[in-house]
Structure formats: C-alpha cells, structure tokens
Amino acid sequence: MITDELFLAGMILGLFAGILSGIPAMLAIAGVPLLTAVIGALVGAFDLGFLNFFPARVYGAMSNPLLMAVPLFVLMGVLLERSRLAESMLEVLGRMLGGSTRGMALSVLVFSAIIAASTGIVGATVVMLVLISLPAMLEAGVPKRMATGIICASGTLGQIIPPSILLVLLGDQIGNTYLEAQQKAGNFAPDPVSVGDLFAGALLPGLVLVGLYALYIFVGLRSAAKASDAARATVVVAPVALREVLSSFAPPLLLILAVLGSILAGIATTTEAAGLGAIGALMLAAYRGDLPGLQRKLVLAGVLAAFALMVLRLFSDARSEGAGLGGLAVALAVLLVLGVGVAAWRLWSARLLQGAVGDTLRISGMVFGIVVAASLLALVFRGFGGDDIVMAAMEGLPGGEWGALAAVMLVVFLLGFVLEAVEIIYIVVPLLGPALLGGDISPVWFGVLLAMNLQTSFLTPPFGFALFYFRSTAPRHITTTDIYVGVAPFVVLQLVGLGLLIAFPALATWLPQMVFGR
C-alpha cells in the first residue's frame, strides 16, 4: 500500500514539473502517468493491463454526445468574434454616452458580459476587450487601474455566464462522477445532472457577480465623475439613432437568449442549442458583411425562419397535425436552409469561413488534447488505488463534508494559477470529486461553486491567466503594479460572490428546480 502512495506522490510531483517545464501540457498530463506506470510495473506495483483501457476511454470521449457541443460553441464564438460585432457595439455605446465616465465604465461592463457570454474563451475575450474598450474607457476618464480591473474581471465572466464551454465540460465530468459516486454510496437511482442544470444554476450567480461589479464601479467612480468634466468637454456627443442601437445590440443578445432559452425551455438538447448558436452566428456574420439586397433579405428570412421554428416547437404539444402547419414547417425549413446556404457561401468567398473553421479546429484540438491526456492520468491514478487513498484522506479531514469541500476548493484555486480550466476540470473532478459527490452535497451547487472558484483564480495576481493575456496586449504605460492593484478589488468581489453562494446555495439550485422541476 505504502509503495502506491509513494508512486502517486511521485506522479503528482512529476506532473507539476512536467507541466511547468513548458512542453505542451497535454504531453505532460498523459506522459508522466504513463512513465510512472511503467516504472511501477518494473517493481511490481502496477498492472500494465490497466493501460489497455486507454484507447477505449478515448473512444468513449469520441462517442460522448455532450462533448459534441464543444466545437459548435467554439464555432459560434469564433464567428461572432470575426464578425466585428463587438467593435460596432462599443462604437455605438461610446457615442451614446458621450464621455460620461461612470456610464462608460458601466456600459463596458454590460457589453463585456454579453461578449464574454457569447464567446466564452477567456484569452480571446480579454485581448479583444483590451484592444477595443481600453482606449474608449481611458478617453472617457476612467482611471487606468479601474479600467484594467473591469476588463480582466469581465473577461473571465464568460466562464460562468451560460452558455459557457467550461460549464459543458463540468456538466460532463460532474454528471458521470456524481452518478458513480451515488451508486457506490448505495443510491441506485440518483437524479442525473445535465448541462442544462448547470446552465440554469450558473445564471443567477453570474448575474450576481455582474451586479457586484456594477455596484463597485458606481460607488468607486463617484469622485472620478466630477474630476472628468474637462475630459467630457472634448468629446462631442453625437445623436444615435435607435435603429443603430438595435442593430448592434439586439443580434448578440437574441442569439444568447435563443441558445440559452431553448435549453432552459427544454425544447433542445445542449448540442442542438450549440448547433443553432453556430448557425445563428454564421447568418449574423454574413448579414453584417456587405451583402447585395436580395441575399441580405434571404439571410434575414433564414434567421426569422429559425425563430419561427423554435416557436413552433415550443407549442408543438398543443398543435394539431394539420396539413397547414406541416406546410408552414416545410416553408420555414426551406427558408432556413436557404438563408444558411447564402450566408455560408458569402463567408466562404470572403475567406472568413475558412479562417473561422481553422480557428475552431485548433481550439477544439487544444481542449480535446487535454481530455484525451486526462483519461490516461485518471486510469493510472486508479491503477495505483488513488481513488481509495483520496477517499480515506478526505474522511480524515476535520469538519467532515465541509472540510473536504474546503480542501477541494483550495486545491482548485491553487491549480488555477498554473493550469487552464479544462485541465483542472478533467483532473480534479474525477480524482477528488467522488469523495464529495457521494454525500448530500448538491452536484449543481458544487459545479457552480467550482466554476466561480476557477474564475476567481484566473483573476488573482500574480499568476491569473486573465492578467497574462491583459499584460500581453495592454500598452506599456499601464504597469504590472497597476494591473495587480486594479484587479484586487474585483478579487475581493469574487470572494464576496463565493461567500454569498456558500451562504445561499439556493442561488444556484433554485432556478434549475424551477425550470426542470427537480
């Protein structure tokens, strides 16, 4: 037994050394356990037969319908990013506010939350926000430390505000682990946890965070608002037509609402909603390009047809199978396919689609590299009896379930400094999760807590990922100290958010219960 523990400790240390060595993390995550297993087999502490299951586990991930949503959500995010929608949203905002400091900071927050929710990738969001909203905020007189904090914090919001890729992956892992742990604990019919549950569960906590940020900005900028009268005078307030506001803000909001709504209303699975999101983003990106009149109308008709189909589905229980409705459905389907076809063709000839697909494949490869590697890690970990060791260690912790929960949260927070979310989810949940999820802790609440904790970790100096991305794109006159000081209040707000979520688990569990009735 004691040799097992030695090997496991060696493997974890080797894992850290490997990851920190700067080689692709997936190689370290898969390679170190394999090496440990081979050495273990040489001294008779490991049965190499375990390793034969590795390809079958990889194939299991390949045939997992939940993971299908990942490339589709990535495609949606990449298309939105490439459609330059964010730039036009901010441009309209800037003119609407005409230099009001507080208004500018608050609207950057709202706009960032929308962008973050729709793209969902921390690095891409932070870089984009730095490029387009940092200059605008500084010009409006927002102090640079505050502006830094707003961008870094709201860039990480995409992790928790659904639809988020992180929540899809968490749903996959927690769903499996919860089922296994409950069955091991003797509950043979636990309510399964779906990605929809996590989406619903994360919505309110995510909005609470936005609210906390807004409150802080509102209070924190009171003095700055008076000081910037001089700055305000230099900015010309131009009238903005309502049409412009609608055309820049309505599409992304509608897209998010449609994706989220169709999952929460139970009319679409996560994958179907992700597919709708990708198709919607495709039409949106094409519509915003310069299209000749007829094609523009066709794309618009496609979008409307998609919404009409959703409405049709929503009332399909009550509808009679009359020929009229069947004909309507055919017409809508034809319009939708036509709209998608025109949009895809336009984006193809503008060479935008090729780039977007390339990006999607690269980002998917990154995510799935970790998924594949982590399956080997988990296999070796179990081969050494690691799950029993963790279970015993967790039971030995003071404070019972809460002590174990605190330990897991601390581990996740610290791991967030060196690893990306996908890696942490696929390492921590299967290895440490079973000890927790066998009890009465709500898996949805646990998942949302984990997501918010990770998001906090990405924001915490000196190692937070968001800060690195910010540093790499921000101008030099914003020093690293500025970044750390600027982000600090937001880290405190995150901790307040975490505290609220721990004190009131209903924040995460109420909405899923309302929507899905369990």
Next chain:
Amino acid sequence: MRAIFLSTCQVLDRITAGLCAVACVVLAGAVLGTVILRFGFDTGFIQLQNLAGYAFAILMILSLPYCLRRAGHVRVEVLSERLPDGYLRIADSVALVVFLVPVFGLLAWAWMPDLIYSWSIREGSIETGGLGGVFLVKTAVPLSGVLMILQGIAVLLDPKEGAA
C-alpha cells in the same frame, strides 16, 4: 531523407486538415438537420444523428494532430519564458521521446485488437436502423496516434512549419 519526410508530413497535414474541416461542416449540417426535423416535423432520423456523432468523433480525434502541427496545444510558460532560447527545443525533444511517442504509440497499439474485431464484423451503429461504418470511425484512433508521432517529429525537425 529529411526533405522527403517533411514533405510527406506536410501532405499528411493537408489531408488531416481537409478531413477535419469536412467533419466540422458535416457536424454543423447534421445538427441543423436534426433540429429542423425535430422542431418543424416532430421526427428524427437515427442515421442523421449517427452521422453527426461520426463527424464529431473524427473531428475530435484528428483535431489533435491538426493542433499539434500548428503549435496550438497549451503550454504553461511561467518558467520557460525566463530560460535561454535553446531550452524549449531541448525540452520538446525530450518530451517527444519520453512522452509523445509512448503515449500515442500506446493509443494506436492497444486499440488494435478491438479494431481488428470491429473490421471483422464490419461494425455499425448500436442503434437499430442506424448507420453502418463504425469500424471506419474507429480506424481514426490509431490513425491519429500515428499522425501525432509523425507531426511531432516534423515540427521538431522544422520549427518554421509548426508556426505556419
């Protein structure tokens, strides 16, 4: 020798990229088809859902070598960015021999018995009335393993290619 190897890997990468791109488009299309059928007509085809599943499986496993070739796999550079220039190349060489070749060799090798069986019965979808050809999808697993090893070597031999 080196030139032949590198140009072979380049061709292989083009094929990988093409397969991945087709899989991505088929996935989006098949999901769209499923949604239209379910929303508009309250029906569905098992075959269409199988097609989406196959496309995803191919996309997922082949996106690994695609990503490797483009230096897309996440690295944690907190320490390595402070080390001298030659360091990363040495680290990558070691990782290739000690980690990449064994892991993906294992992926390809240990899958062979399953794959041979799958071919021998021309395995199709589990669902009744589903699409055939699961044995072809399963073949992508060792294919990806071999491609990972080849592209890993190619990127190391010619770092410029990896960045492109």
